[in-house]
Amino acid sequence: MSQDKKQLTRQRWLALLESQRIDFDGPGSEEFWSPARDCASRDELRALQDAKLKVLTPFLYENSDFYRRRFDALGLTPSDIQSVDDLSQWPPVDKKEMVEDLMANPPWGTYTTHDDALWNERGWSLFATSGTTGLPRVFRYSTFDLAQWRWANARALWSLGARPGESVFLVVGFGPHVWAWGVSQALAHMGVPCLSGGGMTAEMRCNIIERYRPTVLATLPSQLLRLGRVMQDMGMDPAKSSIKTLFTGGEPATGVSSTRARLEDLWGARLVEFYGCTEAAPHCGGYSCPASSRPGEPVHAHLMEDLQVWELIDPDTQEPVAEGQRGITVCTNMNSESSSQLRFIVGDYTTFDSSPCACGRTHVRAMGGFCGRADDLINLRGLKFYPSVIEEAVRAVTGIGDEFDVQIETRESGIDVMTVRVEHVDHESPDAVALAVANAVQTRIEARCEVEVMAPETLPKTEFKAKRIFDHRDQG
Structure with a gap:
């Protein structure tokens, strides 16, 4: 040049x-x-x-x-x-x-x-x-x-x-x-x-x-x-x-x-x-x-x-x-x-x-x-979706706090499992919250997930750009 x-x-x-x-x-x-x-x-x-x-x-x-x-x-x-x-x-x-x-x-x-x-x-x-x-x-x-x-x-x-x-x-x-x-x-x-x-x-x-x-x-x-x-x-x-x-x-x-x-x-x-x-x-x-x-x-x-x-x-x-x-x-x-x-x-x-x-x-x-x-696309048992779809489902459920996260892992059976973790508010039944979240997620991505309902103030509070998805599967 x-x-x-x-x-x-x-x-x-x-x-x-x-x-x-x-x-x-x-x-x-x-x-x-x-x-x-x-x-x-x-x-x-x-x-x-x-x-x-x-x-x-x-x-x-x-x-x-x-x-x-x-x-x-x-x-x-x-x-x-x-x-x-x-x-x-x-x-x-x-x-x-x-x-x-x-x-x-x-x-x-x-x-x-x-x-x-x-x-x-x-x-x-x-x-x-x-x-x-x-x-x-x-x-x-x-x-x-x-x-x-x-x-x-x-x-x-x-x-x-x-x-x-x-x-x-x-x-x-x-x-x-x-x-x-x-x-x-x-x-x-x-x-x-x-x-x-x-x-x-x-x-x-x-x-x-x-x-x-x-x-x-x-x-x-x-x-x-x-x-x-x-x-x-x-x-x-x-x-x-x-x-x-x-x-x-x-x-x-x-x-x-x-x-x-x-x-x-x-x-x-x-x-x-x-x-x-x-x-x-x-x-x-x-x-x-x-x-x-x-x-x-x-x-x-x-x-x-x-x-x-x-x-x-x-x-x-x-x-x-x-x-x-x-x-x-x-x-x-x-x-x-x-x-x-x-x-x-x-x-x-x-x-x-x-x-x-x-x-x-x-x-x-x-x-x-x-x-x-595109880098954030999640593939779960052949179903592809974005973190925003899970957020849409979780935010629509009443009786839960603002913090949530998603844990994805491969179990010993070889099956990939997604667990959504949320916090319930004091007056809500954890079982009812779990069912509502599971149904909301399944409606949007056509896949079942497990839901872990935690006590209020359990999940880490967001202080910067929120990281919601934790994929523990072998990426190799």
Whole structure:
């Protein structure tokens, strides 16, 4: 790679991104932060995607060894991918490829366009995947990315209802994970005060809500349940608190109807969702809109198609699926200096609908939200399902606490057995609870499970991203 070509393609890419950053300094209307982008026609969105791809592919080729090697191995050049229609020539990139690249090129890998020179000159921050399925993948971001992040997330948070005059209590630890950082930066850009509750006990957080009266509570769904119950134990009523909006991400929430109902009843507040992934930042990914929380409207999350190309593919064949059919998400990120990606497999199951939304936005919607990542799929005696299906069943049962988990093991007989562990509340019969949970699970996955009903306060309390499934089977 010649330094001249690297620099020239970077300059062209950044100039294009900056020219498209409409309504950066403030909202263009009361309803939409960037009406020209949020309400663009489908033809306008496609033309913008095509224009970006023409500039993106040479930028990736000249600035990322990972992408250069992949282009060369496929016998392609950047000029072969000039439009969305051309993307089919590019096999999707999976996490395994990134991990292999990272292991061969520690500590950063070569799958981004952020090198040491950029890090030393205009570096902003570093984020990493959780590493729950292997080596954490790291992503460095620049100050240019920070501006893109603030603008894109401000558009999403505006859709969720965030406005100056509100205040947000952000109950997430500021580790090397993108969600809290992207949210807090966008809120600061919007002029919406944000108080961090990271590092506090649940009781301290409840006292913060009672004393300083924030109007928005932003955290994981499992934390929302936990905080609500702790408030009740402290003699407070979360439904009578200052909280009017529950803003969540990191775990399925709005798409799990029983969890959504439980949270909204507990807090007397509206639940909205903010979805994304580390690899396709800086951008939120998917977000709720006013129509998604109206009675009678289907739950959905909008995706920003002027910033990213979203596809659904069959997880087995990797072929595209038709609109309205379920598949896993694939993202081409066109909003970053450091981590633009071509057809990265995010891997969340959903269905797409590109028809106009009642809110006025024209961008495609993920209908029903996102039910789980392909990596999380459980196979029990030939039946395949997601943890969110078990959560839907358990949350619909009355007389149990908020914590539960699922233990899967192979018995001496060679049969795989799933045990759902729940806590009963004091006035409920454990036998009745066990029967209700078993029936609810069987109705949803057509398989029997064992149920262990435990005393209140027995299961570990959720303090971060909830881990519900413990699969003890031999994975070899």
